[in-house]
Amino acid sequence: MSEIAEKVKAIVARDLDVSTWMLTSDVTLSKLGADSLDAIGLIMAVERELGCRIPHDSFRVTNRHEGEWTFGAFLRAVESAIGGTPSLHRDIFPAQSNTPRPRAVA
Numbered sequence: 001m002s003e004i005a006e007k008v009k010a011i012v013a014r015d016l017d018v019s020t021w022m023l024t025s026d027v028t029l030s031k032l033g034a035d036s037l038d039a040i041g042l043i044m045a046v047e048r049e050l051g052c053r054i055p056h057d058s059f060r061v062t063n064r065h066e067g068e069w070t071f072g073a074f075l076r077a078v079e080s081a082i083g084g085t086p087s088l089h090r091d092i093f094p095a096q097s098n099t100p101r102p103r104a105v106a
Helices: 004-014 036-050 071-083 088-092
Strands: none
Touching: 004 036, 004 071, 036 071
């Protein structure tokens, strides 16, 4: 499993409070207890934690048999969107800078 897939799996497991072994490619997000708002939250969590932007039209694929999102379809959409981002490594691991960051004022 790719590094991106492992990270996405960890994010989904944490946010839906399920075990990672439950995240098979054919399990639907609704079977994991997710509704449409949870799915949006998962997208936002993946974007935030991987430091990328995923186009919303990447998530139009559904399981044709059930008409629901599967974890596998979700993962493929994320990997496809991230695969098209050449600067992903820089977004996740920004280069160290010698410029001091401004401090927050309490």
